Amino acid sequence: MGRVVQKYGGSSVADADSIKRVAKRIVATKQDGHEVVVVISAMGDTTDELMDLALRVSPQPAPRELDMLLTTGERMSAALLAMAISDLGATARSFTGSQAGVITTGTHGNAKIIDITPGRIKSALDGGDIVIVAGFQGVAQDTKDITTLGRGASDTTAVALAAALDADYCEIYTDVDGVYTADPRIVPGARRIPNISYEEMLEMAACGAKILHLRCVEYARRERVPVHVRSSFSYMPGTWVKDLEEGTRMEQAIISGVAHDRSEAKVTIVGVPDRIGEAARIFEAVAATEINIDMIVQNVSAISTSRTDISFTLPKTDGKTAVAALNALKDDVGFEDVLYDDQIGKVSVVGVGMRSHPGVTAKFFSALAEAAVNIEMISTSEIRISVVVDENDVDRAVRAAHTAFGLDSTEEAVVYAGTGR
Amino acid sequence: MGRVVQKYGGSSVADADSIKRVAKRIVATKQDGHEVVVVISAMGDTTDELMDLALRVSPQPAPRELDMLLTTGERMSAALLAMAISDLGATARSFTGSQAGVITTGTHGNAKIIDITPGRIKSALDGGDIVIVAGFQGVAQDTKDITTLGRGASDTTAVALAAALDADYCEIYTDVDGVYTADPRIVPGARRIPNISYEEMLEMAACGAKILHLRCVEYARRERVPVHVRSSFSYMPGTWVKDLEEGTRMEQAIISGVAHDRSEAKVTIVGVPDRIGEAARIFEAVAATEINIDMIVQNVSAISTSRTDISFTLPKTDGKTAVAALNALKDDVGFEDVLYDDQIGKVSVVGVGMRSHPGVTAKFFSALAEAAVNIEMISTSEIRISVVVDENDVDRAVRAAHTAFGLDSTEEAVVYAGTGR
Numbered sequence: 001m002g003r004v005v006q007k008y009g010g011s012s013v014a015d016a017d018s019i020k021r022v023a024k025r026i027v028a029t030k031q032d033g034h035e036v037v038v039v040i041s042a043m044g045d046t047t048d049e050l051m052d053l054a055l056r057v058s059p060q061p062a063p064r065e066l067d068m069l070l071t072t073g074e075r076m077s078a079a080l081l082a083m084a085i086s087d088l089g090a091t092a093r094s095f096t097g098s099q100a101g102v103i104t105t106g107t108h109g110n111a112k113i114i115d116i117t118p119g120r121i122k123s124a125l126d127g128g129d130i131v132i133v134a135g136f137q138g139v140a141q142d143t144k145d146i147t148t149l150g151r152g153a154s155d156t157t158a159v160a161l162a163a164a165l166d167a168d169y170c171e172i173y174t175d176v177d178g179v180y181t182a183d184p185r186i187v188p189g190a191r192r193i194p195n196i197s198y199e200e201m202l203e204m205a206a207c208g209a210k211i212l213h214l215r216c217v218e219y220a221r222r223e224r225v226p227v228h229v230r231s232s233f234s235y236m237p238g239t240w241v242k243d244l245e246e247g248t249r250m251e252q253a254i255i256s257g258v259a260h261d262r263s264e265a266k267v268t269i270v271g272v273p274d275r276i277g278e279a280a281r282i283f284e285a286v287a288a289t290e291i292n293i294d295m296i297v298q299n300v301s302a303i304s305t306s307r308t309d310i311s312f313t314l315p316k317t318d319g320k321t322a323v324a325a326l327n328a329l330k331d332d333v334g335f336e337d338v339l340y341d342d343q344i345g346k347v348s349v350v351g352v353g354m355r356s357h358p359g360v361t362a363k364f365f366s367a368l369a370e371a372a373v374n375i376e377m378i379s380t381s382e383i384r385i386s387v388v389v390d391e392n393d394v395d396r397a398v399r400a401a402h403t404a405f406g407l408d409s410t411e412e413a414v415v416y417a418g419t420g421r
Numbered sequence: 422m423g424r425v426v427q428k429y430g431g432s433s434v435a436d437a438d439s440i441k442r443v444a445k446r447i448v449a450t451k452q453d454g455h456e457v458v459v460v461i462s463a464m465g466d467t468t469d470e471l472m473d474l475a476l477r478v479s480p481q482p483a484p485r486e487l488d489m490l491l492t493t494g495e496r497m498s499a500a501l502l503a504m505a506i507s508d509l510g511a512t513a514r515s516f517t518g519s520q521a522g523v524i525t526t527g528t529h530g531n532a533k534i535i536d537i538t539p540g541r542i543k544s545a546l547d548g549g550d551i552v553i554v555a556g557f558q559g560v561a562q563d564t565k566d567i568t569t570l571g572r573g574a575s576d577t578t579a580v581a582l583a584a585a586l587d588a589d590y591c592e593i594y595t596d597v598d599g600v601y602t603a604d605p606r607i608v609p610g611a612r613r614i615p616n617i618s619y620e621e622m623l624e625m626a627a628c629g630a631k632i633l634h635l636r637c638v639e640y641a642r643r644e645r646v647p648v649h650v651r652s653s654f655s656y657m658p659g660t661w662v663k664d665l666e667e668g669t670r671m672e673q674a675i676i677s678g679v680a681h682d683r684s685e686a687k688v689t690i691v692g693v694p695d696r697i698g699e700a701a702r703i704f705e706a707v708a709a710t711e712i713n714i715d716m717i718v719q720n721v722s723a724i725s726t727s728r729t730d731i732s733f734t735l736p737k738t739d740g741k742t743a744v745a746a747l748n749a750l751k752d753d754v755g756f757e758d759v760l761y762d763d764q765i766g767k768v769s770v771v772g773v774g775m776r777s778h779p780g781v782t783a784k785f786f787s788a789l790a791e792a793a794v795n796i797e798m799i800s801t802s803e804i805r806i807s808v809v810v811d812e813n814d815v816d817r818a819v820r821a822a823h824t825a826f827g828l829d830s831t832e833e834a835v836v837y838a839g840t841g842r
Contacts, residue, residue: 016477050497056437058504065507068515069500072493076471079489083479086486094489099565120565144520144541 002168003125004029007039007135007158011175012232013077014044022173022232023084026130030090035125037165039135039158040081042073063108067137067148071097074134074154082132093124094132097146101164102138102157104147111138111147113156113219116164125165133161155216163223170220170227172212177231178238179204179211181407182258186395189408193239193256200256200350201241203384207348208261217241244352254353254360255405260398261346264294265319266377266388268311269326271336278333279310282326289325291318295346295379295386307336311377313388316342344376345394348386349401361385367404373397423589424546425450428460428556428579432596433653434498435465443594443653444505447551451511456546458586460556460579461502463494484529488558488569492518495555495575503553514545515553518567522585523559523578525568532559532568534577534640537585546586554582576637584644591641591648593633598652599659600625600632602828603679607816610829614660614677621677621771622662624805628769629682638662665773675774675781676826681819682767685715686740687798687809689732690747692757699754700731703747710746712739716767716800716807728757732798734809737763765797766815769807770822782806788825794818 006026013019030036050070054061061069078094085092101117124131135154140147149156155172162170178192179201196204198221205214211229220227220241230238272278279298286293296312314322319340326338354360364385368375373396377388389397402408427447434440451457463471471491475482482490499515506513522538545552556575561568570577576593583591599613600622617625619642626635632650641648641662651659693699700719707714717733735743740761747759775781785806789796794817798809810818823829 016474019478053437053497054501054504057440057501058508060508061504062507062513065500065503065513065515068503068517069497072496075493075496076474076490079486080475080478082486082489083475083482086483087479087481092483092486094486096489096567146517 003035003037003165005037005039005158005162005165005167005170006173007154007171008041008173008232009154009175010041010044010046012173013040013081016080019043019077019080020084023081023088025232026081027085027088027090030130037121037125037131037133037161037167038081039133039154039161040074040077041135041154043077043080046073046076064145067108067146070148071134071137071146074136078132078134082130085130085132090130091128092130092132094134095120095124096134097137097157098139100133100161102133102160103141104138104149106140106142106145106147108145108147110150111140113138113149113160114141116160118161118164121161121165133157150215153213153215155213156219159216159219159223159225159227162225163219167225170225172216172227172229173232174211174229175231175233176211177234177236178229179209179241180257182398182402183260186260186398187258187402187408190402191407191409194237195240195242195244196256197244197352198241199383200352203348203350203381204257204259207259207350207384207386208263208346209257209259212241253351253405253407254357255349255351255401255407256353257350258398258401258405258407259348259350260394261348262391262394263315264313264344264346265316265340265342266311266313266344267319267322267326268309268339268341269335269337270309270339271305271307272310273334274306274308278335281333282310282329282335285325285329286312286314286322289318289321291315291322295377295388297377297379313344313346313377343391344388345391345397346386346388347394347397347401348384349405350384351405352383354383354385363404364401367400368397371396371400373400424456424458424586426458426460426579426583426586426588426591427594428575428592429462429594429653430575430596431462431465431467433594434461434502437501440464440498440501441505444502444509446653447502448506448509448511451551458542458546458552458554458582458588459502460554460575460582461495461498462556462575464498464501467494467497485566488529488567491569492555492558492567495557499553499555506551506553511551512549513551513553515555516541516545517555518558518578519560521552521554521582523554523581524562525559525570527561527563527566527568529566529568531571532561534559534570534581535562537581539582539585542582542586554578571636574634574636576634577640580637580640580644580646580648583646584640588646591646593637593648593650594653595632595650596652596654597632598655598657599650600630600662601678603819603823604681607681607819608679608823608829611823612828612830615658616661616663616665617677618665618773619662620804621773624769624771624802625678625680628680628767628771628805628807629684630678630680633662674772674826674828675778676770676772676822676828677774678771679819679822679826679828680769680771681815682769683812683815684736685734685765685767686737686761686763687732687734687765688740688743688747689730689760689762690756690758691730691760692726692728693731694755695727695729702754703731703750703756706746706750707733707735707743710739710742712736712743716798716809718798718800734765734767734798764812765809766812766818767807767809768815768818768822769805770826771805772826773804775804775806784825785822788821789818792817792821794821
């Protein structure tokens with residue numbers, strides 16, 4: 001009994017039969033006595049198809065109009081889902097993001113949620129209806145134009161609605177059954193994590209675990225919304241992302257999971273004069289291109305030359321732009337060269353346990369050494385250690401770390417007193 | 422110089438190339454110095470495809486949700502058209518019906534426009550933008566739900582916007598180049614009518630001329646909006662529907678056109694007791710089924726039996742329902758039988774000229790007699806005479822009337838001092 005927000009992704013509503021199946025699941029939740037709000041993505045490849053259509057009409061579609069176009073995908077699936085629910089004898093009402101009160105900034109294609117004013121949703125819930133909200137979209141506060149939140153942001157819509165509606169929890173339905181200790185395609189012994197803290201999930205998401213969007217996890221942590229990531233193809237429990245109290249733990253694994261990411265490239269600026277302000281000028285030039293850079297490493301300056309090397313990682317898709325911006329700066333700053341390497345991968349171990357367990361770094365690095373993996377860059381946070389390695393070493397590094405921290409098993413190693421709710 | 426509302430139908434924006442072609446035409450109108458508001462239909466068969474999708478999900482889709490689904494079609498084409506216009510160097514903004522201020526009743530699937538509050542459109546026009554409005558849709562005044570105006574009602578949206586914006590005229594772009602004196606597929610010598618009065622166009626539309634929706638013409642007449650029906654595939658003038666002043670006419674044809682309609686069926690109730698109130702009871706029963714009936718004829722009562730026959734026409738699609746409703750009444754009213762005939766057609770001659778020219782009826786009927794066409798029912802208005810004939814006689818009847826009233830020609834017979842604007 002309570003209020004639940006559920007989010008179903010595009011693969012869960014890919015065709016008419018899938019929509020009917022999801023409708024049954026939603027009605028069952030309602031019949032269990034819950035008030036249900038559903039956030040829905042566009043069917044299967046709809047968004048890609050609409051994008052193709054736009055590109056056939058215009059080489060660089062106007063962003064405002066692209067948002068108007070792309071948001072129809074979620075409206076279609078929302079309406080179809082409401083129809084399917086009605087056929088099962090329940091009452092359902094679909095709402096656009098605008099109707100649902102999702103108020104955003106005006107940045108078309110990548111708007112941020114500013115506020116949720118869920119008056120219409122609450123009225124519908126009070127009237128006993130199941131509410132279906134088109135995900136991925138909102139309305140700009142200033143212009144009242146239709147906006148999109150960026151791809152994959154239906155998860156964020158769901159968590160934001162759960163917070164605004166004071167829901168008991170938010171369920172994210174997807175095509176996998178939870179968050180794993182490592183990618184099961186690389187580590188056959190990887191296990192589903194039944195519970196994970198917001199902080200760990202944030203690090204996992206930032207380090208390449210694609211199951212939840214970074215912004216969604218940030219929102220959930222800020223608003224303390226418990227999130228249940230689970231499969232729409234089974235009724236098994238998935239992974240709960242929530243506040244984990246120490247007292248509820250029977251055993252705390254040092255490391256919760258091993259994440260990896262092959263989407264980044266490494267840029268090295270060789271022979272930067274070791275003067276105050278040179279690094280700032282370089283990163284200002286990169287920032288001006290609006291590229292998000294990730295890890296940054298500056299070597300100790302070689303005393304004989306008074307020059308240093310600076311390396312950073314960034315999305316491969318932005319590599320060309322960044323290298324061009326840096327080369328334009330070459331004579332001005334007086335560095336020697338810009339090297340670009342997109343044959344890299346990032347491997348990260350994440351766990352709140354490393355706060356209280358010394359020696360995690362040593363254990364990680366010696367595992368990598370035993371697996372003959374060379375470390376190119378290192379970056380750490382309080383609960384994460386990331387290394388950049390050669391692309392061909394990524395799988396071996398992930399497996400070595402997973403084994404070293406005792407995560408391999410045939411049953412779940414991380415056990416809590418209560419699994420979820 | 423002035424303000425123009427243009428409406429483009431689905432066949433004018435069937436694919437990316439068509440959208441780009443229409444965009445050029447719109448930008449040319451803007452460059453001529455006009456303020457331009459465009460009402461757009463869904464691309465090609467989009468609405469049918471969305472309906473198919475709905476029926477795959479639900480055998481009887483919930484009307485509110487069907488409106489949510491179907492309105493995405495026009496939103497897509499509106500956004501795409503705005504993109505294409507932007508690429509030509511003009512600025513364009515697309516609006517949903519709701520954003521454009523199209524306020525309607527709450528009857529999903531067949532809502533009526535109550536009001537237009539075009540504040541956002543006016544702001545965009547003031548800012549120099551071309552405005553694109555998704556046709557066929559609005560927002561319900563009470564519930565704020567998305568509504569549709571019924572199929573083909575984008576024409577009505579265009580005329581209503583032209584009235585609300587005090588536009589100089591409304592152009593309806595379609596795949597034919599105007600209104601003809603008869604269907605050119607039946608009468609090879611049929612001619613485009615350069616100018617026609619609202620009253621005549623109303624009768625033509627009501628009698629089966631499908632080029633303009635009846636409701637659109639009613640709206641145009643009430644608000645005195647000049648409507649130019651023309652082809653989106655040529656720059657030739659089409660047909661102007663507007664107030665025709667007597668003084669501007671050099672020659673007035675008695676009949677403006679011959680319309681026909683094969684979509685109706687005839688119901689005859691045989692042997693109705695000739696008592697006061699029996700006819701009312703019968704039509705109350707039909708009205709309760711929400712069927713629109715068209716022509717009604719009651720024979721003179723046969724003195725010997727004190728019974729009469731009542732015939733009426735109605736859409737073929739409603740035939741089954743009406744016959745069932747009437748049969749349920751049979752014993753109660755005490756009539757003898759219900760006959761149903763869907764092998765009929767209606768042929769109508771329309772023209773304001775018949776107000777001042779006696780003998781039109783005689784001429785029409787003798788033309789039909791010479792063509793060996795038997796008349797089954799007759800109905801007249803001040804500017805129209807309609808007959809119901811056997812389905813197989815429709816073409817012959819149309820040709821006979823067209824010839825008898827001097828409409829056959831190789832050039833336009835109806836000439837006015839000024840042909841439109």
